[in-house]
Amino acid sequence: MDKIREFKEKTLSIGNVNVSPPTFLAPIADISDSIFRQIVKRFGGVGLVFSEMISSDALTRGCEKTKLMLRFEEEERPIFFQIVGKDPERMAMAAKMIEDIGADGLDINMGCPSKNVTKTGGGSALLNDLPLAGRIIKRVRKSISIPLTVKIRAGWNENSLVYNEIGKIAQEEGAQAVFFHGRTRKQMYSGTVNYNWIADLKSRLNIPVIGNGDIVDRETLLKMLETKCDGIMIARGAIKKPWIFHSLLEDRDVEVEKLIEIIEAQFKKLVEFYPENLAKHKMKLFLSWYSRSLPHGKSIRLKLNDAKTTEEVAEILVKYKSDYYD
Ligand SMILES: Cc1cc2nc3c(=O)[nH]c(=O)nc-3n(C[C@H](O)[C@H](O)[C@H](O)COP(=O)(O)O)c2cc1C
Incomplete structure:
Protein backbone atom coordinates (compact mmCIF):
# COMPACT_ATOMS: atom_id res chain seq x y z
CA MET A 1 0.00 0.00 0.00
CA ASP A 2 3.06 2.25 0.28
CA LYS A 3 3.07 2.13 -3.49
CA ILE A 4 -0.32 3.85 -3.56
CA ARG A 5 0.83 6.48 -1.07
CA GLU A 6 3.88 7.15 -3.24
CA PHE A 7 1.76 7.29 -6.40
CA LYS A 8 -0.66 9.74 -4.81
CA GLU A 9 2.15 12.26 -4.28
CA LYS A 10 3.32 12.16 -7.90
CA THR A 11 2.87 14.84 -10.52
CA LEU A 12 2.86 13.98 -14.21
CA SER A 13 3.59 16.70 -16.74
CA ILE A 14 2.03 16.46 -20.18
CA GLY A 15 3.48 19.41 -22.03
CA ASN A 16 2.75 22.41 -19.82
CA VAL A 17 -0.10 20.67 -17.97
CA ASN A 18 0.68 19.28 -14.53
CA VAL A 19 -1.47 16.37 -13.47
CA SER A 20 -1.44 15.65 -9.77
CA PRO A 21 -2.11 12.93 -8.79
CA PRO A 22 -1.55 11.24 -12.20
CA THR A 23 -5.12 9.89 -12.33
CA PHE A 24 -7.44 10.43 -15.30
CA LEU A 25 -11.19 10.22 -15.77
CA ALA A 26 -11.53 8.49 -19.15
CA PRO A 27 -13.44 9.81 -22.14
CA ILE A 28 -16.84 8.07 -21.92
CA ALA A 29 -19.37 8.65 -24.69
CA ASP A 30 -22.69 10.06 -23.40
CA ILE A 31 -21.41 9.93 -19.81
CA SER A 32 -18.42 12.20 -19.20
CA ASP A 33 -20.22 15.49 -19.84
CA SER A 34 -19.64 18.64 -17.80
CA ILE A 35 -22.22 17.65 -15.17
CA PHE A 36 -20.64 14.23 -14.55
CA ARG A 37 -17.08 15.57 -14.60
CA GLN A 38 -18.00 18.05 -11.87
CA ILE A 39 -19.40 15.23 -9.73
CA VAL A 40 -16.19 13.21 -10.09
CA LYS A 41 -14.02 16.27 -9.52
CA ARG A 42 -15.79 17.22 -6.28
CA PHE A 43 -14.94 13.89 -4.67
CA GLY A 44 -11.26 14.57 -5.29
CA GLY A 45 -8.44 12.23 -6.22
CA VAL A 46 -8.70 12.83 -9.96
CA GLY A 47 -5.85 14.74 -11.60
CA LEU A 48 -7.41 15.37 -15.00
CA VAL A 49 -10.78 14.80 -16.65
CA PHE A 50 -11.58 13.96 -20.26
CA SER A 51 -14.57 14.99 -22.32
CA GLU A 52 -16.66 12.38 -24.09
CA MET A 53 -15.46 11.70 -27.62
CA ILE A 54 -16.46 14.37 -30.11
CA SER A 55 -16.92 13.59 -33.78
CA SER A 56 -14.67 15.88 -35.82
CA ASP A 57 -17.12 15.68 -38.73
CA ALA A 58 -20.14 16.65 -36.62
CA LEU A 59 -18.25 19.43 -34.84
CA THR A 60 -16.85 21.04 -37.97
CA ARG A 61 -20.25 20.82 -39.68
CA GLY A 62 -21.89 22.72 -36.84
CA CYS A 63 -24.07 19.95 -35.38
CA GLU A 64 -26.06 21.45 -32.47
CA LYS A 65 -25.99 18.31 -30.30
CA THR A 66 -22.21 18.14 -30.67
CA LYS A 67 -21.82 21.77 -29.64
CA LEU A 68 -23.41 20.88 -26.27
CA MET A 69 -20.39 18.64 -25.66
CA LEU A 70 -18.05 21.62 -25.61
CA ARG A 71 -19.43 23.06 -22.41
CA PHE A 72 -17.19 23.00 -19.34
CA GLU A 73 -16.65 24.96 -16.11
CA GLU A 74 -13.40 26.36 -14.74
CA GLU A 75 -13.56 23.97 -11.77
CA GLU A 76 -13.11 21.03 -14.16
CA ARG A 77 -9.60 22.08 -15.16
CA PRO A 78 -7.29 20.63 -16.20
CA ILE A 79 -9.49 19.17 -18.93
CA PHE A 80 -8.63 17.38 -22.17
CA PHE A 81 -11.11 17.02 -25.01
CA GLN A 82 -11.09 13.98 -27.26
CA ILE A 83 -11.87 13.98 -30.97
CA VAL A 84 -12.61 11.08 -33.28
CA GLY A 85 -12.47 10.84 -37.06
CA LYS A 86 -10.29 9.81 -39.96
CA ASP A 87 -9.84 12.86 -42.14
CA PRO A 88 -6.64 14.72 -41.20
CA GLU A 89 -7.99 18.12 -42.34
CA ARG A 90 -11.27 17.82 -40.45
CA MET A 91 -9.45 16.51 -37.39
CA ALA A 92 -7.12 19.51 -37.52
CA MET A 93 -10.07 21.91 -37.86
CA ALA A 94 -11.87 20.28 -34.95
CA ALA A 95 -8.70 20.37 -32.84
CA LYS A 96 -8.33 24.11 -33.46
CA MET A 97 -11.96 24.73 -32.49
CA ILE A 98 -11.31 22.87 -29.25
CA GLU A 99 -8.14 24.81 -28.54
CA ASP A 100 -10.11 28.01 -29.12
CA ILE A 101 -12.71 27.19 -26.46
CA GLY A 102 -9.88 26.98 -23.91
CA ALA A 103 -9.24 23.23 -23.52
CA ASP A 104 -6.03 22.35 -21.70
CA GLY A 105 -5.21 19.52 -24.09
CA LEU A 106 -6.47 17.47 -27.00
CA ASP A 107 -6.62 13.71 -27.41
CA ILE A 108 -7.12 11.67 -30.58
CA ASN A 109 -9.29 8.57 -30.28
CA MET A 110 -7.57 5.55 -31.84
CA GLY A 111 -9.18 2.96 -29.65
CA CYS A 112 -12.97 3.11 -29.84
CA PRO A 113 -14.18 -0.38 -30.89
CA SER A 114 -17.80 0.55 -31.60
CA LYS A 115 -19.01 -0.39 -35.07
CA ASN A 116 -20.62 3.02 -35.55
CA VAL A 117 -17.18 4.59 -35.25
CA THR A 118 -14.97 1.98 -36.94
CA LYS A 119 -17.20 1.71 -40.03
CA THR A 120 -16.41 5.37 -40.74
CA GLY A 121 -12.68 4.65 -40.45
CA GLY A 122 -12.12 6.33 -37.07
CA GLY A 123 -11.34 5.02 -33.55
CA SER A 124 -9.64 1.63 -33.50
CA ALA A 125 -10.01 1.27 -37.31
CA LEU A 126 -6.96 3.56 -37.48
CA LEU A 127 -4.90 0.75 -35.92
CA ASN A 128 -5.31 -0.96 -39.30
CA ASP A 129 -3.93 2.04 -41.20
CA LEU A 130 -0.87 3.28 -39.37
CA PRO A 131 0.30 5.65 -42.17
CA LEU A 132 -3.07 7.44 -41.98
CA ALA A 133 -2.91 7.45 -38.16
CA GLY A 134 0.51 9.11 -38.44
CA ARG A 135 -0.76 11.73 -40.90
CA ILE A 136 -3.63 12.60 -38.58
CA ILE A 137 -1.34 13.06 -35.58
CA LYS A 138 1.09 15.15 -37.62
CA ARG A 139 -1.63 17.37 -39.11
CA VAL A 140 -3.39 17.89 -35.76
CA ARG A 141 -0.05 18.64 -34.08
CA LYS A 142 0.53 21.46 -36.58
CA SER A 143 -2.88 22.99 -35.97
CA ILE A 144 -2.70 23.48 -32.19
CA SER A 145 -0.21 24.45 -29.53
CA ILE A 146 -1.89 22.84 -26.48
CA PRO A 147 -0.68 19.35 -25.45
CA LEU A 148 -1.64 16.53 -27.80
CA THR A 149 -2.18 12.92 -26.73
CA VAL A 150 -3.39 9.71 -28.36
CA LYS A 151 -5.60 7.00 -26.85
CA ILE A 152 -5.08 3.52 -28.25
CA ARG A 153 -5.91 -0.15 -27.95
CA ALA A 154 -3.34 -2.89 -28.59
CA GLY A 155 -4.39 -3.65 -32.17
CA TRP A 156 -7.36 -4.90 -34.16
CA ASN A 157 -6.93 -8.47 -32.91
CA GLU A 158 -4.28 -10.63 -31.31
CA ASN A 159 -2.66 -11.34 -34.69
CA SER A 160 -2.21 -7.68 -35.43
CA LEU A 161 -0.75 -6.13 -32.30
CA VAL A 162 0.50 -2.68 -33.26
CA TYR A 163 0.73 -0.86 -29.94
CA ASN A 164 4.51 -0.45 -30.18
CA GLU A 165 4.31 0.87 -33.74
CA ILE A 166 1.48 3.31 -33.07
CA GLY A 167 3.15 4.40 -29.81
CA LYS A 168 6.38 5.17 -31.70
CA ILE A 169 4.51 7.00 -34.46
CA ALA A 170 2.62 9.07 -31.88
CA GLN A 171 5.88 10.01 -30.18
CA GLU A 172 7.63 10.86 -33.45
CA GLU A 173 4.75 12.99 -34.73
CA GLY A 174 4.66 15.10 -31.59
CA ALA A 175 2.11 13.52 -29.24
CA GLN A 176 3.02 14.15 -25.61
CA ALA A 177 1.47 11.08 -23.99
CA VAL A 178 -0.24 7.82 -24.91
CA PHE A 179 -3.28 6.43 -23.08
CA PHE A 180 -3.30 2.67 -23.49
CA HIS A 181 -6.32 0.42 -22.93
CA GLY A 182 -4.63 -2.99 -22.91
CA ARG A 183 -7.17 -4.88 -25.00
CA THR A 184 -7.58 -5.49 -28.72
CA ARG A 185 -10.50 -4.15 -30.72
CA LYS A 186 -11.79 -7.69 -31.17
CA GLN A 187 -11.97 -8.19 -27.42
CA MET A 188 -14.27 -5.20 -27.02
CA TYR A 189 -14.66 -5.34 -23.20
CA SER A 190 -14.34 -9.12 -22.73
CA GLY A 191 -11.52 -10.99 -21.02
CA THR A 192 -9.08 -9.00 -18.94
CA VAL A 193 -6.70 -6.19 -19.62
CA ASN A 194 -3.19 -7.31 -20.63
CA TYR A 195 -0.70 -5.72 -18.23
CA ASN A 196 2.30 -7.11 -20.14
CA TRP A 197 1.43 -5.08 -23.23
CA ILE A 198 1.20 -1.93 -21.16
CA ALA A 199 4.56 -2.64 -19.45
CA ASP A 200 6.09 -3.37 -22.85
CA LEU A 201 4.95 -0.08 -24.38
CA LYS A 202 6.01 1.86 -21.30
CA SER A 203 9.53 0.41 -21.56
CA ARG A 204 9.87 1.55 -25.17
CA LEU A 205 8.58 5.13 -25.20
CA ASN A 206 10.06 8.35 -23.86
CA ILE A 207 6.70 10.10 -23.58
CA PRO A 208 4.38 9.15 -20.70
CA VAL A 209 2.24 6.02 -21.01
CA ILE A 210 -0.97 6.02 -19.00
CA GLY A 211 -2.38 2.58 -18.21
CA ASN A 212 -6.08 1.91 -18.64
CA GLY A 213 -8.35 -1.07 -18.16
CA ASP A 214 -10.21 -2.88 -15.36
CA ILE A 215 -9.16 -0.67 -12.44
CA VAL A 216 -11.94 -1.03 -9.88
CA ASP A 217 -10.20 -1.32 -6.49
CA ARG A 218 -6.82 -0.98 -4.79
CA GLU A 219 -5.75 -4.44 -5.90
CA THR A 220 -6.29 -3.72 -9.58
CA LEU A 221 -4.73 -0.30 -9.16
CA LEU A 222 -1.58 -1.94 -7.78
CA LYS A 223 -1.52 -4.40 -10.67
CA MET A 224 -1.65 -1.52 -13.12
CA LEU A 225 1.10 0.35 -11.27
CA GLU A 226 3.33 -2.73 -11.60
CA THR A 227 3.51 -2.00 -15.34
CA LYS A 228 5.46 1.13 -14.33
CA CYS A 229 2.95 3.24 -16.24
CA ASP A 230 3.17 6.98 -15.60
CA GLY A 231 -0.48 7.40 -14.69
CA ILE A 232 -3.78 5.55 -14.62
CA MET A 233 -7.13 6.12 -16.34
CA ILE A 234 -10.53 4.83 -15.25
CA ALA A 235 -13.85 4.63 -17.13
CA ARG A 236 -16.37 1.98 -15.99
CA GLY A 237 -15.28 2.01 -12.35
CA ALA A 238 -15.99 5.74 -12.25
CA ILE A 239 -19.44 5.44 -13.80
CA LYS A 240 -20.50 2.97 -11.13
CA LYS A 241 -18.77 4.90 -8.35
CA PRO A 242 -17.99 8.53 -9.19
CA TRP A 243 -15.91 8.68 -6.00
CA ILE A 244 -13.59 5.88 -7.11
CA PHE A 245 -10.46 8.04 -7.40
CA HIS A 246 -10.91 9.33 -3.87
CA SER A 247 -11.64 5.89 -2.46
CA LEU A 248 -8.67 4.22 -4.21
CA LEU A 249 -6.19 6.77 -2.96
CA GLU A 250 -7.61 7.25 0.54
CA ASP A 251 -8.87 3.70 1.10
CA ARG A 252 -12.26 5.01 2.19
CA ASP A 253 -15.58 4.22 0.54
CA VAL A 254 -18.61 6.48 0.36
CA GLU A 255 -22.06 5.60 1.74
C1 LIG B 1 -19.93 3.40 -22.06
C2 LIG B 1 -18.51 3.60 -22.52
C3 LIG B 1 -18.19 4.68 -23.35
C4 LIG B 1 -16.89 4.89 -23.78
N1 LIG B 1 -16.59 5.98 -24.55
C5 LIG B 1 -15.31 6.22 -24.93
C6 LIG B 1 -14.96 7.39 -25.65
O1 LIG B 1 -15.80 8.25 -25.92
N2 LIG B 1 -13.66 7.53 -26.04
C7 LIG B 1 -12.70 6.60 -25.72
O2 LIG B 1 -11.53 6.78 -26.07
N3 LIG B 1 -13.00 5.51 -25.00
C8 LIG B 1 -14.26 5.31 -24.59
N4 LIG B 1 -14.55 4.23 -23.83
C9 LIG B 1 -13.45 3.36 -23.36
C10 LIG B 1 -12.94 3.84 -22.00
O3 LIG B 1 -12.43 5.14 -22.06
C11 LIG B 1 -11.84 2.89 -21.47
O4 LIG B 1 -10.76 2.89 -22.36
C12 LIG B 1 -12.33 1.46 -21.29
O5 LIG B 1 -13.65 1.41 -20.78
C13 LIG B 1 -11.41 0.66 -20.35
O6 LIG B 1 -11.33 1.26 -19.10
P1 LIG B 1 -12.17 0.73 -17.81
O7 LIG B 1 -11.83 -0.72 -17.67
O8 LIG B 1 -11.70 1.57 -16.68
O9 LIG B 1 -13.61 0.92 -18.14
C14 LIG B 1 -15.86 4.00 -23.39
C15 LIG B 1 -16.18 2.92 -22.55
C16 LIG B 1 -17.47 2.73 -22.10
C17 LIG B 1 -17.77 1.57 -21.19
Whole structure:
Protein backbone atom coordinates (compact mmCIF):
# COMPACT_ATOMS: atom_id res chain seq x y z
CA MET A 1 0.00 0.00 0.00
CA ASP A 2 3.06 2.25 0.28
CA LYS A 3 3.07 2.13 -3.49
CA ILE A 4 -0.32 3.85 -3.56
CA ARG A 5 0.83 6.48 -1.07
CA GLU A 6 3.88 7.15 -3.24
CA PHE A 7 1.76 7.29 -6.40
CA LYS A 8 -0.66 9.74 -4.81
CA GLU A 9 2.15 12.26 -4.28
CA LYS A 10 3.32 12.16 -7.90
CA THR A 11 2.87 14.84 -10.52
CA LEU A 12 2.86 13.98 -14.21
CA SER A 13 3.59 16.70 -16.74
CA ILE A 14 2.03 16.46 -20.18
CA GLY A 15 3.48 19.41 -22.03
CA ASN A 16 2.75 22.41 -19.82
CA VAL A 17 -0.10 20.67 -17.97
CA ASN A 18 0.68 19.28 -14.53
CA VAL A 19 -1.47 16.37 -13.47
CA SER A 20 -1.44 15.65 -9.77
CA PRO A 21 -2.11 12.93 -8.79
CA PRO A 22 -1.55 11.24 -12.20
CA THR A 23 -5.12 9.89 -12.33
CA PHE A 24 -7.44 10.43 -15.30
CA LEU A 25 -11.19 10.22 -15.77
CA ALA A 26 -11.53 8.49 -19.15
CA PRO A 27 -13.44 9.81 -22.14
CA ILE A 28 -16.84 8.07 -21.92
CA ALA A 29 -19.37 8.65 -24.69
CA ASP A 30 -22.69 10.06 -23.40
CA ILE A 31 -21.41 9.93 -19.81
CA SER A 32 -18.42 12.20 -19.20
CA ASP A 33 -20.22 15.49 -19.84
CA SER A 34 -19.64 18.64 -17.80
CA ILE A 35 -22.22 17.65 -15.17
CA PHE A 36 -20.64 14.23 -14.55
CA ARG A 37 -17.08 15.57 -14.60
CA GLN A 38 -18.00 18.05 -11.87
CA ILE A 39 -19.40 15.23 -9.73
CA VAL A 40 -16.19 13.21 -10.09
CA LYS A 41 -14.02 16.27 -9.52
CA ARG A 42 -15.79 17.22 -6.28
CA PHE A 43 -14.94 13.89 -4.67
CA GLY A 44 -11.26 14.57 -5.29
CA GLY A 45 -8.44 12.23 -6.22
CA VAL A 46 -8.70 12.83 -9.96
CA GLY A 47 -5.85 14.74 -11.60
CA LEU A 48 -7.41 15.37 -15.00
CA VAL A 49 -10.78 14.80 -16.65
CA PHE A 50 -11.58 13.96 -20.26
CA SER A 51 -14.57 14.99 -22.32
CA GLU A 52 -16.66 12.38 -24.09
CA MET A 53 -15.46 11.70 -27.62
CA ILE A 54 -16.46 14.37 -30.11
CA SER A 55 -16.92 13.59 -33.78
CA SER A 56 -14.67 15.88 -35.82
CA ASP A 57 -17.12 15.68 -38.73
CA ALA A 58 -20.14 16.65 -36.62
CA LEU A 59 -18.25 19.43 -34.84
CA THR A 60 -16.85 21.04 -37.97
CA ARG A 61 -20.25 20.82 -39.68
CA GLY A 62 -21.89 22.72 -36.84
CA CYS A 63 -24.07 19.95 -35.38
CA GLU A 64 -26.06 21.45 -32.47
CA LYS A 65 -25.99 18.31 -30.30
CA THR A 66 -22.21 18.14 -30.67
CA LYS A 67 -21.82 21.77 -29.64
CA LEU A 68 -23.41 20.88 -26.27
CA MET A 69 -20.39 18.64 -25.66
CA LEU A 70 -18.05 21.62 -25.61
CA ARG A 71 -19.43 23.06 -22.41
CA PHE A 72 -17.19 23.00 -19.34
CA GLU A 73 -16.65 24.96 -16.11
CA GLU A 74 -13.40 26.36 -14.74
CA GLU A 75 -13.56 23.97 -11.77
CA GLU A 76 -13.11 21.03 -14.16
CA ARG A 77 -9.60 22.08 -15.16
CA PRO A 78 -7.29 20.63 -16.20
CA ILE A 79 -9.49 19.17 -18.93
CA PHE A 80 -8.63 17.38 -22.17
CA PHE A 81 -11.11 17.02 -25.01
CA GLN A 82 -11.09 13.98 -27.26
CA ILE A 83 -11.87 13.98 -30.97
CA VAL A 84 -12.61 11.08 -33.28
CA GLY A 85 -12.47 10.84 -37.06
CA LYS A 86 -10.29 9.81 -39.96
CA ASP A 87 -9.84 12.86 -42.14
CA PRO A 88 -6.64 14.72 -41.20
CA GLU A 89 -7.99 18.12 -42.34
CA ARG A 90 -11.27 17.82 -40.45
CA MET A 91 -9.45 16.51 -37.39
CA ALA A 92 -7.12 19.51 -37.52
CA MET A 93 -10.07 21.91 -37.86
CA ALA A 94 -11.87 20.28 -34.95
CA ALA A 95 -8.70 20.37 -32.84
CA LYS A 96 -8.33 24.11 -33.46
CA MET A 97 -11.96 24.73 -32.49
CA ILE A 98 -11.31 22.87 -29.25
CA GLU A 99 -8.14 24.81 -28.54
CA ASP A 100 -10.11 28.01 -29.12
CA ILE A 101 -12.71 27.19 -26.46
CA GLY A 102 -9.88 26.98 -23.91
CA ALA A 103 -9.24 23.23 -23.52
CA ASP A 104 -6.03 22.35 -21.70
CA GLY A 105 -5.21 19.52 -24.09
CA LEU A 106 -6.47 17.47 -27.00
CA ASP A 107 -6.62 13.71 -27.41
CA ILE A 108 -7.12 11.67 -30.58
CA ASN A 109 -9.29 8.57 -30.28
CA MET A 110 -7.57 5.55 -31.84
CA GLY A 111 -9.18 2.96 -29.65
CA CYS A 112 -12.97 3.11 -29.84
CA PRO A 113 -14.18 -0.38 -30.89
CA SER A 114 -17.80 0.55 -31.60
CA LYS A 115 -19.01 -0.39 -35.07
CA ASN A 116 -20.62 3.02 -35.55
CA VAL A 117 -17.18 4.59 -35.25
CA THR A 118 -14.97 1.98 -36.94
CA LYS A 119 -17.20 1.71 -40.03
CA THR A 120 -16.41 5.37 -40.74
CA GLY A 121 -12.68 4.65 -40.45
CA GLY A 122 -12.12 6.33 -37.07
CA GLY A 123 -11.34 5.02 -33.55
CA SER A 124 -9.64 1.63 -33.50
CA ALA A 125 -10.01 1.27 -37.31
CA LEU A 126 -6.96 3.56 -37.48
CA LEU A 127 -4.90 0.75 -35.92
CA ASN A 128 -5.31 -0.96 -39.30
CA ASP A 129 -3.93 2.04 -41.20
CA LEU A 130 -0.87 3.28 -39.37
CA PRO A 131 0.30 5.65 -42.17
CA LEU A 132 -3.07 7.44 -41.98
CA ALA A 133 -2.91 7.45 -38.16
CA GLY A 134 0.51 9.11 -38.44
CA ARG A 135 -0.76 11.73 -40.90
CA ILE A 136 -3.63 12.60 -38.58
CA ILE A 137 -1.34 13.06 -35.58
CA LYS A 138 1.09 15.15 -37.62
CA ARG A 139 -1.63 17.37 -39.11
CA VAL A 140 -3.39 17.89 -35.76
CA ARG A 141 -0.05 18.64 -34.08
CA LYS A 142 0.53 21.46 -36.58
CA SER A 143 -2.88 22.99 -35.97
CA ILE A 144 -2.70 23.48 -32.19
CA SER A 145 -0.21 24.45 -29.53
CA ILE A 146 -1.89 22.84 -26.48
CA PRO A 147 -0.68 19.35 -25.45
CA LEU A 148 -1.64 16.53 -27.80
CA THR A 149 -2.18 12.92 -26.73
CA VAL A 150 -3.39 9.71 -28.36
CA LYS A 151 -5.60 7.00 -26.85
CA ILE A 152 -5.08 3.52 -28.25
CA ARG A 153 -5.91 -0.15 -27.95
CA ALA A 154 -3.34 -2.89 -28.59
CA GLY A 155 -4.39 -3.65 -32.17
CA TRP A 156 -7.36 -4.90 -34.16
CA ASN A 157 -6.93 -8.47 -32.91
CA GLU A 158 -4.28 -10.63 -31.31
CA ASN A 159 -2.66 -11.34 -34.69
CA SER A 160 -2.21 -7.68 -35.43
CA LEU A 161 -0.75 -6.13 -32.30
CA VAL A 162 0.50 -2.68 -33.26
CA TYR A 163 0.73 -0.86 -29.94
CA ASN A 164 4.51 -0.45 -30.18
CA GLU A 165 4.31 0.87 -33.74
CA ILE A 166 1.48 3.31 -33.07
CA GLY A 167 3.15 4.40 -29.81
CA LYS A 168 6.38 5.17 -31.70
CA ILE A 169 4.51 7.00 -34.46
CA ALA A 170 2.62 9.07 -31.88
CA GLN A 171 5.88 10.01 -30.18
CA GLU A 172 7.63 10.86 -33.45
CA GLU A 173 4.75 12.99 -34.73
CA GLY A 174 4.66 15.10 -31.59
CA ALA A 175 2.11 13.52 -29.24
CA GLN A 176 3.02 14.15 -25.61
CA ALA A 177 1.47 11.08 -23.99
CA VAL A 178 -0.24 7.82 -24.91
CA PHE A 179 -3.28 6.43 -23.08
CA PHE A 180 -3.30 2.67 -23.49
CA HIS A 181 -6.32 0.42 -22.93
CA GLY A 182 -4.63 -2.99 -22.91
CA ARG A 183 -7.17 -4.88 -25.00
CA THR A 184 -7.58 -5.49 -28.72
CA ARG A 185 -10.50 -4.15 -30.72
CA LYS A 186 -11.79 -7.69 -31.17
CA GLN A 187 -11.97 -8.19 -27.42
CA MET A 188 -14.27 -5.20 -27.02
CA TYR A 189 -14.66 -5.34 -23.20
CA SER A 190 -14.34 -9.12 -22.73
CA GLY A 191 -11.52 -10.99 -21.02
CA THR A 192 -9.08 -9.00 -18.94
CA VAL A 193 -6.70 -6.19 -19.62
CA ASN A 194 -3.19 -7.31 -20.63
CA TYR A 195 -0.70 -5.72 -18.23
CA ASN A 196 2.30 -7.11 -20.14
CA TRP A 197 1.43 -5.08 -23.23
CA ILE A 198 1.20 -1.93 -21.16
CA ALA A 199 4.56 -2.64 -19.45
CA ASP A 200 6.09 -3.37 -22.85
CA LEU A 201 4.95 -0.08 -24.38
CA LYS A 202 6.01 1.86 -21.30
CA SER A 203 9.53 0.41 -21.56
CA ARG A 204 9.87 1.55 -25.17
CA LEU A 205 8.58 5.13 -25.20
CA ASN A 206 10.06 8.35 -23.86
CA ILE A 207 6.70 10.10 -23.58
CA PRO A 208 4.38 9.15 -20.70
CA VAL A 209 2.24 6.02 -21.01
CA ILE A 210 -0.97 6.02 -19.00
CA GLY A 211 -2.38 2.58 -18.21
CA ASN A 212 -6.08 1.91 -18.64
CA GLY A 213 -8.35 -1.07 -18.16
CA ASP A 214 -10.21 -2.88 -15.36
CA ILE A 215 -9.16 -0.67 -12.44
CA VAL A 216 -11.94 -1.03 -9.88
CA ASP A 217 -10.20 -1.32 -6.49
CA ARG A 218 -6.82 -0.98 -4.79
CA GLU A 219 -5.75 -4.44 -5.90
CA THR A 220 -6.29 -3.72 -9.58
CA LEU A 221 -4.73 -0.30 -9.16
CA LEU A 222 -1.58 -1.94 -7.78
CA LYS A 223 -1.52 -4.40 -10.67
CA MET A 224 -1.65 -1.52 -13.12
CA LEU A 225 1.10 0.35 -11.27
CA GLU A 226 3.33 -2.73 -11.60
CA THR A 227 3.51 -2.00 -15.34
CA LYS A 228 5.46 1.13 -14.33
CA CYS A 229 2.95 3.24 -16.24
CA ASP A 230 3.17 6.98 -15.60
CA GLY A 231 -0.48 7.40 -14.69
CA ILE A 232 -3.78 5.55 -14.62
CA MET A 233 -7.13 6.12 -16.34
CA ILE A 234 -10.53 4.83 -15.25
CA ALA A 235 -13.85 4.63 -17.13
CA ARG A 236 -16.37 1.98 -15.99
CA GLY A 237 -15.28 2.01 -12.35
CA ALA A 238 -15.99 5.74 -12.25
CA ILE A 239 -19.44 5.44 -13.80
CA LYS A 240 -20.50 2.97 -11.13
CA LYS A 241 -18.77 4.90 -8.35
CA PRO A 242 -17.99 8.53 -9.19
CA TRP A 243 -15.91 8.68 -6.00
CA ILE A 244 -13.59 5.88 -7.11
CA PHE A 245 -10.46 8.04 -7.40
CA HIS A 246 -10.91 9.33 -3.87
CA SER A 247 -11.64 5.89 -2.46
CA LEU A 248 -8.67 4.22 -4.21
CA LEU A 249 -6.19 6.77 -2.96
CA GLU A 250 -7.61 7.25 0.54
CA ASP A 251 -8.87 3.70 1.10
CA ARG A 252 -12.26 5.01 2.19
CA ASP A 253 -15.58 4.22 0.54
CA VAL A 254 -18.61 6.48 0.36
CA GLU A 255 -22.06 5.60 1.74
CA VAL A 256 -24.56 4.43 -0.84
CA GLU A 257 -27.07 7.04 0.39
CA LYS A 258 -24.66 9.64 -0.91
CA LEU A 259 -25.06 8.20 -4.39
CA ILE A 260 -28.81 8.73 -4.26
CA GLU A 261 -28.28 12.37 -3.34
CA ILE A 262 -25.86 12.76 -6.23
CA ILE A 263 -28.26 11.21 -8.72
CA GLU A 264 -31.11 13.48 -7.63
CA ALA A 265 -29.00 16.61 -8.09
CA GLN A 266 -27.60 15.32 -11.38
CA PHE A 267 -31.08 14.59 -12.76
CA LYS A 268 -32.17 18.17 -12.06
CA LYS A 269 -29.19 19.49 -14.01
CA LEU A 270 -29.69 17.07 -16.90
CA VAL A 271 -33.29 18.24 -17.30
CA GLU A 272 -32.23 21.89 -17.11
CA PHE A 273 -29.42 21.59 -19.59
CA TYR A 274 -30.47 19.10 -22.27
CA PRO A 275 -33.48 18.83 -24.59
CA GLU A 276 -36.09 16.39 -23.15
CA ASN A 277 -35.15 13.37 -25.26
CA LEU A 278 -31.44 13.65 -24.64
CA ALA A 279 -32.00 14.26 -20.93
CA LYS A 280 -34.22 11.16 -20.74
CA HIS A 281 -31.62 9.08 -22.59
CA LYS A 282 -28.86 10.21 -20.22
CA MET A 283 -30.95 9.72 -17.09
CA LYS A 284 -31.70 6.14 -18.11
CA LEU A 285 -28.09 5.47 -18.97
CA PHE A 286 -26.76 6.82 -15.68
CA LEU A 287 -29.40 5.10 -13.61
CA SER A 288 -28.60 1.80 -15.28
CA TRP A 289 -24.87 2.16 -14.45
CA TYR A 290 -25.39 3.52 -10.93
CA SER A 291 -27.89 0.78 -10.13
CA ARG A 292 -24.97 -1.66 -10.26
CA SER A 293 -23.60 -0.03 -7.10
CA LEU A 294 -26.99 0.17 -5.36
CA PRO A 295 -28.44 -2.66 -3.25
CA HIS A 296 -31.52 -4.10 -5.02
CA GLY A 297 -30.37 -2.18 -8.10
CA LYS A 298 -31.98 -4.76 -10.36
CA SER A 299 -35.40 -3.43 -9.35
CA ILE A 300 -34.37 -0.14 -10.96
CA ARG A 301 -33.09 -1.68 -14.17
CA LEU A 302 -36.29 -3.68 -14.65
CA LYS A 303 -38.33 -0.48 -14.83
CA LEU A 304 -36.05 1.61 -17.02
CA ASN A 305 -37.30 0.35 -20.37
CA ASP A 306 -40.86 1.46 -19.74
CA ALA A 307 -40.08 5.04 -18.70
CA LYS A 308 -41.28 7.37 -21.45
CA THR A 309 -40.40 10.80 -20.05
CA THR A 310 -37.79 12.41 -17.79
CA GLU A 311 -40.45 12.56 -15.04
CA GLU A 312 -41.05 8.83 -15.32
CA VAL A 313 -37.32 8.09 -15.01
CA ALA A 314 -37.06 10.41 -11.99
CA GLU A 315 -40.06 8.62 -10.48
CA ILE A 316 -38.18 5.29 -10.55
CA LEU A 317 -35.56 6.80 -8.26
CA VAL A 318 -38.18 8.31 -5.94
CA LYS A 319 -39.89 4.91 -5.65
CA TYR A 320 -36.57 3.14 -5.03
CA LYS A 321 -35.71 5.60 -2.30
CA SER A 322 -39.06 5.21 -0.57
CA ASP A 323 -38.92 1.39 -0.85
CA TYR A 324 -35.45 1.02 0.61
CA TYR A 325 -34.32 4.16 2.38
CA ASP A 326 -37.18 6.24 3.84
C1 LIG B 1 -19.93 3.40 -22.06
C2 LIG B 1 -18.51 3.60 -22.52
C3 LIG B 1 -18.19 4.68 -23.35
C4 LIG B 1 -16.89 4.89 -23.78
N1 LIG B 1 -16.59 5.98 -24.55
C5 LIG B 1 -15.31 6.22 -24.93
C6 LIG B 1 -14.96 7.39 -25.65
O1 LIG B 1 -15.80 8.25 -25.92
N2 LIG B 1 -13.66 7.53 -26.04
C7 LIG B 1 -12.70 6.60 -25.72
O2 LIG B 1 -11.53 6.78 -26.07
N3 LIG B 1 -13.00 5.51 -25.00
C8 LIG B 1 -14.26 5.31 -24.59
N4 LIG B 1 -14.55 4.23 -23.83
C9 LIG B 1 -13.45 3.36 -23.36
C10 LIG B 1 -12.94 3.84 -22.00
O3 LIG B 1 -12.43 5.14 -22.06
C11 LIG B 1 -11.84 2.89 -21.47
O4 LIG B 1 -10.76 2.89 -22.36
C12 LIG B 1 -12.33 1.46 -21.29
O5 LIG B 1 -13.65 1.41 -20.78
C13 LIG B 1 -11.41 0.66 -20.35
O6 LIG B 1 -11.33 1.26 -19.10
P1 LIG B 1 -12.17 0.73 -17.81
O7 LIG B 1 -11.83 -0.72 -17.67
O8 LIG B 1 -11.70 1.57 -16.68
O9 LIG B 1 -13.61 0.92 -18.14
C14 LIG B 1 -15.86 4.00 -23.39
C15 LIG B 1 -16.18 2.92 -22.55
C16 LIG B 1 -17.47 2.73 -22.10
C17 LIG B 1 -17.77 1.57 -21.19
